[in-house]
Amino acid sequence: MRVLGINAVFHDLAAALVVDGVTVAAAEEERFSRRKHGKQPVPFSTWEVPEKSAAWCLEHAGLVPADLDAVAYSYDPNLATEPADDITAGEWEGLRTLYARRAPLFLRAALPGLDPDLVRFVPHHVAHAASAYLAAPFRSSSVLVMDGRGERASHLAGQTTDGELEVLAAQRLPHSLGLMYEELTDHLGFRRSSDEYKVMAMASYGEPRFLPELRELVRATYDGGFVTQRIDWNVFVRRLGKEAEWGSEHADLAASVQVRLEEVVLDLLYWLHERTGDGELTMAGGVALNCVANSRLAEQGPFERIWIQPASGDSGTALGSAMYVAHEIGDAVEPMQTAALGRGWSDEELGAWLRTAHVAHERPDDIAEAVAEVLAGNGVVAWFQGRSEYGPRALGHRSLLAHPGYTENLDRMNEIKGREQFRPVAPMVLAEKAAEIFSGPLPSPYMLFTHRVRKGWEERVPAVVHVDGTARIQTVDGFEEPLVARMLQAFEQRTGLPIVVNTSLNTAGRPMVDDPRDALECFGSAPVDVLALGPYLIRRSTFNRRDRP
Numbered sequence: 001m002r003v004l005g006i007n008a009v010f011h012d013l014a015a016a017l018v019v020d021g022v023t024v025a026a027a028e029e030e031r032f033s034r035r036k037h038g039k040q041p042v043p044f045s046t047w048e049v050p051e052k053s054a055a056w057c058l059e060h061a062g063l064v065p066a067d068l069d070a071v072a073y074s075y076d077p078n079l080a081t082e083p084a085d086d087i088t089a090g091e092w093e094g095l096r097t098l099y100a101r102r103a104p105l106f107l108r109a110a111l112p113g114l115d116p117d118l119v120r121f122v123p124h125h126v127a128h129a130a131s132a133y134l135a136a137p138f139r140s141s142s143v144l145v146m147d148g149r150g151e152r153a154s155h156l157a158g159q160t161t162d163g164e165l166e167v168l169a170a171q172r173l174p175h176s177l178g179l180m181y182e183e184l185t186d187h188l189g190f191r192r193s194s195d196e197y198k199v200m201a202m203a204s205y206g207e208p209r210f211l212p213e214l215r216e217l218v219r220a221t222y223d224g225g226f227v228t229q230r231i232d233w234n235v236f237v238r239r240l241g242k243e244a245e246w247g248s249e250h251a252d253l254a255a256s257v258q259v260r261l262e263e264v265v266l267d268l269l270y271w272l273h274e275r276t277g278d279g280e281l282t283m284a285g286g287v288a289l290n291c292v293a294n295s296r297l298a299e300q301g302p303f304e305r306i307w308i309q310p311a312s313g314d315s316g317t318a319l320g321s322a323m324y325v326a327h328e329i330g331d332a333v334e335p336m337q338t339a340a341l342g343r344g345w346s347d348e349e350l351g352a353w354l355r356t357a358h359v360a361h362e363r364p365d366d367i368a369e370a371v372a373e374v375l376a377g378n379g380v381v382a383w384f385q386g387r388s389e390y391g392p393r394a395l396g397h398r399s400l401l402a403h404p405g406y407t408e409n410l411d412r413m414n415e416i417k418g419r420e421q422f423r424p425v426a427p428m429v430l431a432e433k434a435a436e437i438f439s440g441p442l443p444s445p446y447m448l449f450t451h452r453v454r455k456g457w458e459e460r461v462p463a464v465v466h467v468d469g470t471a472r473i474q475t476v477d478g479f480e481e482p483l484v485a486r487m488l489q490a491f492e493q494r495t496g497l498p499i500v501v502n503t504s505l506n507t508a509g510r511p512m513v514d515d516p517r518d519a520l521e522c523f524g525s526a527p528v529d530v531l532a533l534g535p536y537l538i539r540r541s542t543f544n545r546r547d548r549p
Protein backbone atom coordinates (compact mmCIF):
# COMPACT_ATOMS: atom_id res chain seq x y z
CA MET A 1 0.00 0.00 0.00
CA ARG A 2 1.09 3.57 -0.66
CA VAL A 3 0.47 5.93 2.22
CA LEU A 4 1.34 9.61 2.22
CA GLY A 5 1.66 11.21 5.67
CA ILE A 6 1.03 14.91 6.13
CA ASN A 7 1.82 17.26 9.00
CA ALA A 8 0.16 20.59 8.44
CA VAL A 9 -1.84 21.76 11.40
CA PHE A 10 0.51 23.79 13.62
CA HIS A 11 3.97 24.20 12.14
CA ASP A 12 6.96 22.21 10.87
CA LEU A 13 5.00 21.20 7.79
CA ALA A 14 6.25 17.89 6.46
CA ALA A 15 5.39 14.93 4.26
CA ALA A 16 6.41 11.27 4.37
CA LEU A 17 5.76 8.34 2.07
CA VAL A 18 5.46 4.75 3.25
CA VAL A 19 5.21 2.09 0.53
CA ASP A 20 4.42 -1.50 1.55
CA GLY A 21 5.51 -0.68 5.10
CA VAL A 22 8.86 0.83 4.07
CA THR A 23 9.61 4.51 4.56
CA VAL A 24 10.88 5.66 1.19
CA ALA A 25 10.89 9.44 1.67
CA ALA A 26 10.29 12.04 4.34
CA ALA A 27 11.02 15.75 4.22
CA GLU A 28 10.20 19.04 5.84
CA GLU A 29 8.59 21.78 3.79
CA GLU A 30 10.99 24.45 5.12
CA ARG A 31 13.84 22.80 3.22
CA PHE A 32 11.94 23.47 -0.01
CA SER A 33 10.19 26.77 0.76
CA ARG A 34 13.24 28.15 2.67
CA ARG A 35 10.86 29.48 5.33
CA LYS A 36 11.94 28.29 8.77
CA HIS A 37 9.35 25.95 10.33
CA GLY A 38 7.24 26.22 7.20
CA LYS A 39 4.67 28.62 8.64
CA GLN A 40 3.43 30.35 11.78
CA PRO A 41 1.54 28.04 14.19
CA VAL A 42 -1.64 30.13 14.17
CA PRO A 43 -5.20 29.02 13.31
CA PHE A 44 -5.25 31.15 10.13
CA SER A 45 -2.40 29.15 8.60
CA THR A 46 -4.02 25.74 9.13
CA TRP A 47 -5.03 25.58 5.47
CA GLU A 48 -1.38 25.57 4.35
CA VAL A 49 -0.20 22.09 3.48
CA PRO A 50 3.31 20.80 2.68
CA GLU A 51 2.77 20.92 -1.05
CA LYS A 52 6.38 20.92 -2.22
CA SER A 53 7.63 18.20 0.11
CA ALA A 54 4.55 16.05 -0.56
CA ALA A 55 4.95 16.43 -4.32
CA TRP A 56 8.64 15.55 -4.01
CA CYS A 57 7.92 12.41 -1.93
CA LEU A 58 5.62 11.15 -4.70
CA GLU A 59 8.02 12.09 -7.47
CA HIS A 60 10.89 10.36 -5.65
CA ALA A 61 8.91 7.14 -5.66
CA GLY A 62 7.74 7.60 -9.26
CA LEU A 63 4.12 8.01 -8.17
CA VAL A 64 1.33 10.44 -8.90
CA PRO A 65 -1.40 11.42 -6.39
CA ALA A 66 -3.87 9.05 -8.03
CA ASP A 67 -1.58 6.12 -7.16
CA LEU A 68 -2.03 6.61 -3.41
CA ASP A 69 -4.05 4.18 -1.30
CA ALA A 70 -4.36 6.49 1.70
CA VAL A 71 -3.34 9.89 2.99
CA ALA A 72 -2.76 10.29 6.73
CA TYR A 73 -3.23 13.72 8.32
CA SER A 74 -1.71 14.08 11.80
CA TYR A 75 -4.57 15.86 13.53
CA ASP A 76 -8.16 14.85 14.09
CA PRO A 77 -10.56 17.81 13.94
CA ASN A 78 -13.29 15.59 15.37
CA LEU A 79 -11.39 15.54 18.67
CA ALA A 80 -10.78 19.28 18.65
CA THR A 81 -12.76 22.29 19.85
CA GLU A 82 -15.98 22.71 17.85
CA PRO A 83 -16.38 26.13 16.26
CA ALA A 84 -18.60 28.30 18.45
CA ASP A 85 -21.09 30.91 17.21
CA ASP A 86 -18.30 33.39 17.69
CA ILE A 87 -15.45 32.18 15.49
CA THR A 88 -13.03 34.49 17.31
CA ALA A 89 -13.61 32.66 20.63
CA GLY A 90 -10.61 30.96 22.22
CA GLU A 91 -8.24 32.87 19.94
CA TRP A 92 -9.93 31.47 16.81
CA GLU A 93 -9.47 27.87 17.89
CA GLY A 94 -12.69 26.91 16.06
CA LEU A 95 -11.19 28.22 12.83
CA ARG A 96 -8.36 25.71 13.17
CA THR A 97 -10.96 22.95 13.44
CA LEU A 98 -12.85 24.19 10.38
CA TYR A 99 -9.69 24.40 8.31
CA ALA A 100 -8.48 20.98 9.48
CA ARG A 101 -11.81 19.50 8.38
CA ARG A 102 -11.25 20.95 4.94
CA ALA A 103 -7.70 19.61 4.74
CA PRO A 104 -8.68 16.93 2.20
CA LEU A 105 -9.73 19.70 -0.21
CA PHE A 106 -6.62 21.77 0.47
CA LEU A 107 -4.58 18.64 -0.24
CA ARG A 108 -6.43 18.02 -3.49
CA ALA A 109 -5.65 21.57 -4.55
CA ALA A 110 -1.97 21.06 -3.74
CA LEU A 111 -1.76 17.59 -5.31
CA PRO A 112 -4.04 17.56 -8.36
CA GLY A 113 -5.55 14.15 -8.95
CA LEU A 114 -5.66 13.25 -5.26
CA ASP A 115 -8.93 11.71 -4.10
CA PRO A 116 -9.92 13.68 -0.96
CA ASP A 117 -11.85 10.68 0.35
CA LEU A 118 -8.53 8.91 0.91
CA VAL A 119 -7.61 11.29 3.72
CA ARG A 120 -7.73 9.80 7.21
CA PHE A 121 -7.37 11.89 10.33
CA VAL A 122 -4.94 10.47 12.89
CA PRO A 123 -5.04 11.97 16.42
CA HIS A 124 -2.01 14.22 16.84
CA HIS A 125 -0.46 12.39 19.78
CA VAL A 126 -1.15 8.99 18.26
CA ALA A 127 0.78 10.19 15.21
CA HIS A 128 3.67 11.32 17.43
CA ALA A 129 3.54 8.01 19.32
CA ALA A 130 3.51 5.94 16.11
CA SER A 131 6.49 7.94 14.81
CA ALA A 132 8.37 6.45 17.77
CA TYR A 133 7.02 2.95 18.41
CA LEU A 134 6.58 1.94 14.76
CA ALA A 135 9.91 3.50 13.75
CA ALA A 136 11.87 1.99 16.65
CA PRO A 137 13.79 -1.27 16.44
CA PHE A 138 11.56 -2.91 19.11
CA ARG A 139 8.45 -5.06 18.74
CA SER A 140 7.02 -3.76 21.98
CA SER A 141 7.71 -0.76 24.15
CA SER A 142 6.26 1.77 26.50
CA VAL A 143 5.69 5.04 24.71
CA LEU A 144 5.66 8.61 25.97
CA VAL A 145 4.70 11.68 23.95
CA MET A 146 5.04 15.23 25.25
CA ASP A 147 4.64 18.39 23.21
CA GLY A 148 3.03 21.80 23.37
CA ARG A 149 -0.41 20.61 22.39
CA GLY A 150 -2.48 18.43 20.14
CA GLU A 151 -6.27 18.55 19.75
CA ARG A 152 -7.04 18.83 23.46
CA ALA A 153 -4.10 17.17 25.17
CA SER A 154 -0.37 17.74 25.55
CA HIS A 155 0.80 14.25 26.40
CA LEU A 156 0.19 10.56 25.86
CA ALA A 157 1.51 7.57 27.78
CA GLY A 158 0.93 4.09 26.49
CA GLN A 159 2.16 0.64 25.69
CA THR A 160 2.55 -1.02 22.32
CA THR A 161 2.91 -4.60 21.19
CA ASP A 162 3.27 -5.62 17.54
CA GLY A 163 2.16 -2.23 16.37
CA GLU A 164 -0.99 -1.99 18.52
CA LEU A 165 -1.19 0.98 20.87
CA GLU A 166 -2.95 0.99 24.22
CA VAL A 167 -3.28 4.50 25.63
CA LEU A 168 -2.80 4.52 29.41
CA ALA A 169 -2.92 8.25 30.12
CA ALA A 170 -3.31 11.55 28.31
CA GLN A 171 -3.00 14.92 29.99
CA ARG A 172 -5.54 17.44 28.83
CA LEU A 173 -4.82 21.10 28.16
CA PRO A 174 -4.23 23.69 29.53
CA HIS A 175 -1.64 21.63 31.39
CA SER A 176 1.35 21.28 29.10
CA LEU A 177 5.05 20.83 29.77
CA GLY A 178 5.80 21.89 26.21
CA LEU A 179 3.79 25.11 26.47
CA MET A 180 5.42 25.90 29.82
CA TYR A 181 8.84 25.66 28.18
CA GLU A 182 7.61 27.71 25.21
CA GLU A 183 6.38 30.47 27.53
CA LEU A 184 9.76 30.60 29.23
CA THR A 185 11.43 30.75 25.82
CA ASP A 186 9.29 33.76 24.96
CA HIS A 187 9.97 35.40 28.35
CA LEU A 188 13.71 35.10 27.78
CA GLY A 189 13.49 36.99 24.48
CA PHE A 190 13.64 34.02 22.11
CA ARG A 191 11.16 32.79 19.54
CA ARG A 192 8.60 30.47 21.08
CA SER A 193 8.04 26.99 19.69
CA SER A 194 11.30 27.41 17.81
CA ASP A 195 14.17 28.44 20.10
CA GLU A 196 13.59 26.16 23.08
CA TYR A 197 17.00 24.56 22.57
CA LYS A 198 18.59 27.96 23.29
CA VAL A 199 16.91 27.97 26.71
CA MET A 200 18.23 24.47 27.29
CA ALA A 201 21.76 25.67 26.43
CA MET A 202 21.35 28.74 28.68
CA ALA A 203 20.21 26.51 31.56
CA SER A 204 23.67 24.99 31.86
CA TYR A 205 25.06 28.41 32.86
CA GLY A 206 22.66 28.79 35.81
CA GLU A 207 21.81 27.44 39.25
CA PRO A 208 18.31 26.02 39.74
CA ARG A 209 17.54 28.29 42.69
CA PHE A 210 13.85 28.74 41.83
CA LEU A 211 13.15 25.03 42.14
CA PRO A 212 11.13 25.23 45.39
CA GLU A 213 8.58 27.58 43.77
CA LEU A 214 8.47 25.56 40.56
CA ARG A 215 7.91 22.35 42.47
CA GLU A 216 4.67 23.89 43.74
CA LEU A 217 3.57 25.05 40.31
CA VAL A 218 4.52 22.07 38.14
CA ARG A 219 4.06 18.52 39.38
CA ALA A 220 3.04 15.02 38.40
CA THR A 221 -0.37 13.95 39.63
CA TYR A 222 0.41 10.23 39.98
CA ASP A 223 -2.38 9.18 37.67
CA GLY A 224 -0.04 9.31 34.71
CA GLY A 225 -0.58 13.03 34.12
CA PHE A 226 0.62 16.31 35.58
CA VAL A 227 -0.33 19.86 36.52
CA THR A 228 1.27 23.00 35.10
CA GLN A 229 -0.21 26.00 36.86
CA ARG A 230 -0.12 29.39 35.24
CA ILE A 231 3.31 30.90 35.94
CA ASP A 232 3.94 34.63 36.31
CA TRP A 233 7.52 34.58 35.04
CA ASN A 234 8.06 38.21 36.08
CA VAL A 235 7.99 37.08 39.70
CA PHE A 236 11.31 35.36 39.01
CA VAL A 237 13.08 37.65 36.54
CA ARG A 238 12.19 40.55 34.30
CA ARG A 239 11.18 39.80 30.76
CA LEU A 240 13.98 40.05 28.21
CA GLY A 241 13.58 41.89 24.93
CA LYS A 242 14.80 40.39 21.69
CA GLU A 243 18.58 40.41 21.48
CA ALA A 244 18.79 41.76 25.07
CA GLU A 245 21.71 40.76 27.28
CA TRP A 246 20.81 38.04 29.70
CA GLY A 247 22.20 37.79 33.21
CA SER A 248 22.78 35.06 35.73
CA GLU A 249 19.20 35.39 37.03
CA HIS A 250 17.87 34.46 33.58
CA ALA A 251 20.19 31.46 33.41
CA ASP A 252 19.04 30.51 36.92
CA LEU A 253 15.41 30.55 35.82
CA ALA A 254 16.23 28.49 32.72
CA ALA A 255 18.13 26.01 34.92
CA SER A 256 15.24 25.81 37.39
CA VAL A 257 12.66 25.08 34.70
CA GLN A 258 14.96 22.59 32.99
CA VAL A 259 15.53 20.66 36.22
CA ARG A 260 11.84 20.77 37.13
CA LEU A 261 10.93 19.46 33.69
CA GLU A 262 13.35 16.56 34.16
CA GLU A 263 11.95 15.76 37.61
CA VAL A 264 8.35 15.70 36.42
CA VAL A 265 9.15 13.57 33.36
CA LEU A 266 11.03 11.14 35.61
CA ASP A 267 7.86 10.87 37.73
CA LEU A 268 5.85 10.18 34.54
CA LEU A 269 8.33 7.48 33.51
CA TYR A 270 8.15 5.72 36.88
CA TRP A 271 4.34 5.77 36.70
CA LEU A 272 4.44 4.30 33.20
CA HIS A 273 7.05 1.68 34.02
CA GLU A 274 5.08 0.53 37.04
CA ARG A 275 2.18 -0.30 34.75
CA THR A 276 4.05 -1.84 31.85
CA GLY A 277 7.23 -3.30 33.33
CA ASP A 278 8.82 -2.83 29.89
CA GLY A 279 12.56 -2.63 29.35
CA GLU A 280 12.20 -0.31 26.34
CA LEU A 281 10.80 3.18 26.09
CA THR A 282 10.13 5.07 22.88
CA MET A 283 9.57 8.82 22.91
CA ALA A 284 8.43 11.60 20.60
CA GLY A 285 6.98 15.11 20.76
CA GLY A 286 8.88 18.38 20.93
CA VAL A 287 9.88 17.80 24.56
CA ALA A 288 11.72 14.64 23.48
CA LEU A 289 14.18 16.88 21.60
CA ASN A 290 15.45 18.08 25.01
CA CYS A 291 18.67 16.08 24.99
CA VAL A 292 19.73 17.20 28.46
CA ALA A 293 16.50 15.82 29.92
CA ASN A 294 16.81 12.68 27.80
CA SER A 295 20.20 11.85 29.27
CA ARG A 296 18.89 12.22 32.80
CA LEU A 297 15.94 9.97 31.94
CA ALA A 298 18.34 7.37 30.56
CA GLU A 299 20.56 7.61 33.63
CA GLN A 300 17.98 7.83 36.40
CA GLY A 301 14.79 6.50 34.85
CA PRO A 302 13.39 2.96 35.15
CA PHE A 303 13.79 1.91 31.48
CA GLU A 304 16.83 0.03 30.23
CA ARG A 305 16.76 1.51 26.76
CA ILE A 306 15.29 4.71 25.37
CA TRP A 307 14.81 5.20 21.64
CA ILE A 308 13.84 8.60 20.33
CA GLN A 309 12.79 9.34 16.79
CA PRO A 310 15.08 12.02 15.28
CA ALA A 311 12.17 14.07 13.89
CA SER A 312 10.45 14.21 17.28
CA GLY A 313 8.84 17.59 16.72
CA ASP A 314 5.68 18.03 14.69
CA SER A 315 7.43 17.27 11.41
CA GLY A 316 7.78 13.67 12.59
CA THR A 317 4.01 13.27 12.76
CA ALA A 318 3.96 13.09 8.96
CA LEU A 319 5.93 9.85 9.22
CA GLY A 320 4.06 8.68 12.33
CA SER A 321 0.63 9.14 10.78
CA ALA A 322 1.70 7.40 7.56
CA MET A 323 3.14 4.45 9.50
CA TYR A 324 0.04 4.30 11.68
CA VAL A 325 -2.34 4.12 8.71
CA ALA A 326 -0.07 1.66 6.88
CA HIS A 327 -0.26 -0.61 9.94
CA GLU A 328 -4.05 -0.12 10.17
CA ILE A 329 -4.56 -1.23 6.60
CA GLY A 330 -2.49 -4.34 7.14
CA ASP A 331 1.06 -3.57 5.99
CA ALA A 332 3.98 -4.81 8.07
CA VAL A 333 5.68 -1.54 8.96
CA GLU A 334 9.45 -1.70 8.99
CA PRO A 335 11.52 0.23 11.52
CA MET A 336 13.27 3.39 10.41
CA GLN A 337 16.80 2.67 9.17
CA THR A 338 18.11 6.19 8.76
CA ALA A 339 17.16 9.83 9.06
CA ALA A 340 18.56 10.44 5.55
CA LEU A 341 15.13 10.37 3.91
CA GLY A 342 15.18 13.68 2.05
CA ARG A 343 16.46 14.84 -1.32
CA GLY A 344 19.71 13.66 -2.87
CA TRP A 345 21.52 14.11 -6.20
CA SER A 346 23.75 11.88 -8.27
CA ASP A 347 27.41 12.78 -8.87
CA GLU A 348 26.54 13.68 -12.46
CA GLU A 349 23.74 15.99 -11.37
CA LEU A 350 26.00 17.72 -8.84
CA GLY A 351 28.67 18.17 -11.51
CA ALA A 352 26.08 19.75 -13.79
CA TRP A 353 25.11 22.25 -11.06
CA LEU A 354 28.75 23.30 -10.72
CA ARG A 355 29.25 23.66 -14.45
CA THR A 356 26.07 25.73 -14.75
CA ALA A 357 27.31 28.07 -12.02
CA HIS A 358 30.82 28.16 -13.59
CA VAL A 359 32.32 27.32 -10.22
CA ALA A 360 35.92 26.11 -10.14
CA HIS A 361 36.08 22.68 -8.59
CA GLU A 362 38.23 19.57 -8.22
CA ARG A 363 37.34 15.92 -8.05
CA PRO A 364 39.78 14.30 -5.63
CA ASP A 365 40.30 10.53 -5.60
CA ASP A 366 38.55 10.32 -2.25
CA ILE A 367 36.46 13.20 -0.93
CA ALA A 368 36.69 11.77 2.62
CA GLU A 369 40.51 11.97 2.58
CA ALA A 370 40.51 15.40 0.95
CA VAL A 371 38.11 16.82 3.53
CA ALA A 372 40.03 15.26 6.42
CA GLU A 373 43.15 16.99 5.12
CA VAL A 374 41.41 20.39 5.09
CA LEU A 375 39.97 19.82 8.58
CA ALA A 376 43.33 18.71 9.95
CA GLY A 377 44.75 22.00 8.65
CA ASN A 378 42.02 23.80 10.66
CA GLY A 379 39.81 24.63 7.69
CA VAL A 380 36.02 24.78 7.99
CA VAL A 381 34.15 22.50 5.59
CA ALA A 382 30.58 22.61 4.31
CA TRP A 383 29.75 18.91 3.87
CA PHE A 384 26.94 18.09 1.44
CA GLN A 385 26.60 14.34 0.93
CA GLY A 386 23.79 11.96 0.10
CA ARG A 387 20.16 12.53 1.06
CA SER A 388 19.22 15.31 3.46
CA GLU A 389 18.14 14.62 7.01
CA TYR A 390 14.57 14.41 8.24
CA GLY A 391 14.31 16.32 11.53
CA PRO A 392 16.21 19.24 13.02
CA ARG A 393 19.66 17.66 13.39
CA ALA A 394 22.51 17.58 10.89
CA LEU A 395 23.68 13.98 10.93
CA GLY A 396 26.51 14.05 8.43
CA HIS A 397 24.61 14.84 5.24
CA ARG A 398 24.19 18.63 5.45
CA SER A 399 26.84 19.57 7.99
CA LEU A 400 29.40 22.22 8.77
CA LEU A 401 32.59 20.56 10.01
CA ALA A 402 35.67 21.78 11.85
CA HIS A 403 38.66 20.67 13.95
CA PRO A 404 37.58 20.06 17.58
CA GLY A 405 41.04 20.64 19.02
CA TYR A 406 41.00 24.45 18.89
CA THR A 407 38.95 26.29 21.51
CA GLU A 408 38.38 29.23 19.17
CA ASN A 409 36.53 27.01 16.70
CA LEU A 410 33.41 27.26 18.88
CA ASP A 411 33.27 31.04 18.38
CA ARG A 412 34.31 30.63 14.77
CA MET A 413 31.42 28.28 14.03
CA ASN A 414 28.93 30.45 15.91
CA GLU A 415 30.14 33.45 13.93
CA ILE A 416 29.82 31.66 10.59
CA LYS A 417 26.27 30.69 11.53
CA GLY A 418 25.36 34.03 13.16
CA ARG A 419 24.42 32.28 16.40
CA GLU A 420 24.63 33.37 20.02
CA GLN A 421 28.07 32.78 21.49
CA PHE A 422 26.72 30.78 24.45
CA ARG A 423 25.53 28.01 22.16
CA PRO A 424 27.63 24.85 22.08
CA VAL A 425 28.66 22.97 18.95
CA ALA A 426 28.49 19.23 18.90
CA PRO A 427 30.93 16.49 17.94
CA MET A 428 30.51 13.49 15.68
CA VAL A 429 32.61 10.55 16.73
CA LEU A 430 33.43 7.11 15.38
CA ALA A 431 30.99 4.75 17.12
CA GLU A 432 33.72 2.32 18.15
CA LYS A 433 35.68 5.10 19.86
CA ALA A 434 32.76 6.83 21.60
CA ALA A 435 32.89 4.93 24.90
CA GLU A 436 36.58 5.79 25.41
CA ILE A 437 35.86 9.48 25.20
CA PHE A 438 32.27 10.01 26.35
CA SER A 439 30.00 8.50 29.01
CA GLY A 440 26.25 8.37 28.47
CA PRO A 441 23.72 6.49 26.32
CA LEU A 442 25.47 4.72 23.40
CA PRO A 443 25.13 4.42 20.51
CA SER A 444 23.68 7.85 19.88
CA PRO A 445 23.21 8.14 16.11
CA TYR A 446 20.63 10.94 16.22
CA MET A 447 22.16 13.46 18.67
CA LEU A 448 19.32 13.23 21.17
CA PHE A 449 21.35 12.76 24.35
CA THR A 450 24.16 14.66 26.03
CA HIS A 451 27.26 12.87 27.24
CA ARG A 452 29.97 13.65 29.77
CA VAL A 453 33.42 14.10 28.31
CA ARG A 454 35.85 11.77 30.04
CA LYS A 455 38.90 13.03 31.93
CA GLY A 456 41.86 13.72 29.74
CA TRP A 457 39.73 14.45 26.69
CA GLU A 458 38.36 17.92 27.56
CA GLU A 459 41.71 19.49 26.72
CA ARG A 460 42.03 17.52 23.52
CA VAL A 461 38.66 18.51 22.05
CA PRO A 462 37.88 21.84 23.76
CA ALA A 463 35.69 23.20 20.93
CA VAL A 464 32.97 20.60 21.56
CA VAL A 465 32.91 20.61 25.39
CA HIS A 466 30.04 22.67 26.76
CA VAL A 467 30.41 24.82 29.88
CA ASP A 468 28.98 22.01 32.03
CA GLY A 469 31.50 19.43 30.78
CA THR A 470 29.09 17.69 28.40
CA ALA A 471 28.80 17.21 24.64
CA ARG A 472 25.81 16.26 22.49
CA ILE A 473 27.43 13.61 20.39
CA GLN A 474 26.52 11.79 17.22
CA THR A 475 28.03 8.32 17.00
CA VAL A 476 28.93 7.32 13.45
CA ASP A 477 28.74 3.67 12.51
CA GLY A 478 30.82 2.62 9.51
CA PHE A 479 28.12 0.28 8.28
CA GLU A 480 25.33 2.85 8.39
CA GLU A 481 27.38 5.90 7.37
CA PRO A 482 30.42 4.61 5.45
CA LEU A 483 31.50 7.91 3.91
CA VAL A 484 31.28 9.93 7.14
CA ALA A 485 33.07 7.14 9.02
CA ARG A 486 35.87 7.15 6.43
CA MET A 487 36.26 10.89 6.77
CA LEU A 488 36.48 10.52 10.57
CA GLN A 489 39.06 7.73 10.24
CA ALA A 490 41.12 9.84 7.85
CA PHE A 491 40.94 12.76 10.30
CA GLU A 492 42.03 10.50 13.16
CA GLN A 493 45.02 9.29 11.15
CA ARG A 494 46.16 12.88 10.77
CA THR A 495 45.36 14.21 14.26
CA GLY A 496 44.81 11.30 16.64
CA LEU A 497 41.25 12.53 17.18
CA PRO A 498 38.33 10.36 15.97
CA ILE A 499 36.06 13.39 16.36
CA VAL A 500 35.09 16.43 14.33
CA VAL A 501 32.86 19.40 15.10
CA ASN A 502 29.49 18.93 13.39
CA THR A 503 26.79 21.56 13.19
CA SER A 504 23.97 22.02 10.75
CA LEU A 505 24.74 23.56 7.37
CA ASN A 506 22.83 26.82 7.45
CA THR A 507 23.28 30.42 8.49
CA ALA A 508 21.29 32.45 11.00
CA GLY A 509 17.55 32.04 10.91
CA ARG A 510 17.55 29.95 7.72
CA PRO A 511 16.47 26.36 7.31
CA MET A 512 19.18 23.79 6.75
CA VAL A 513 20.70 23.65 3.29
CA ASP A 514 18.87 21.08 1.21
CA ASP A 515 19.65 21.37 -2.49
CA PRO A 516 22.91 22.20 -4.33
CA ARG A 517 21.78 25.79 -4.92
CA ASP A 518 21.31 26.32 -1.17
CA ALA A 519 24.78 24.85 -0.62
CA LEU A 520 26.40 27.19 -3.14
CA GLU A 521 24.51 30.21 -1.79
CA CYS A 522 25.53 29.33 1.77
CA PHE A 523 29.15 28.82 0.72
CA GLY A 524 29.11 32.06 -1.24
CA SER A 525 27.94 34.08 1.75
CA ALA A 526 29.72 32.55 4.74
CA PRO A 527 33.45 32.31 5.57
CA VAL A 528 33.70 28.59 4.98
CA ASP A 529 36.98 27.31 3.50
CA VAL A 530 35.78 24.36 1.47
CA LEU A 531 32.52 22.99 0.13
CA ALA A 532 32.44 19.22 -0.35
CA LEU A 533 29.51 18.76 -2.73
CA GLY A 534 29.26 15.04 -3.27
CA PRO A 535 32.62 14.00 -4.78
CA TYR A 536 33.55 17.59 -5.71
CA LEU A 537 35.69 19.98 -3.72
CA ILE A 538 35.21 23.72 -4.08
CA ARG A 539 37.85 25.86 -2.39
CA ARG A 540 37.36 29.40 -1.13
CA SER A 541 40.70 30.36 -2.65
CA THR A 542 39.51 29.55 -6.17
CA PHE A 543 35.76 30.08 -5.75
CA ASN A 544 35.82 33.47 -7.43
CA ARG A 545 37.69 32.18 -10.42
CA ARG A 546 35.12 31.88 -13.16
CA ASP A 547 35.34 28.38 -14.51
CA ARG A 548 34.54 28.04 -18.19
CA PRO A 549 32.75 24.83 -19.02
Ligand SMILES: [Fe+2]
Pocket residue numbers: 124128147148149150285286313314
Ligand atom coordinates in the same frame (compact mmCIF):
# COMPACT_ATOMS: atom_id res chain seq x y z
FE1 LIG B 1 3.04 17.97 18.40
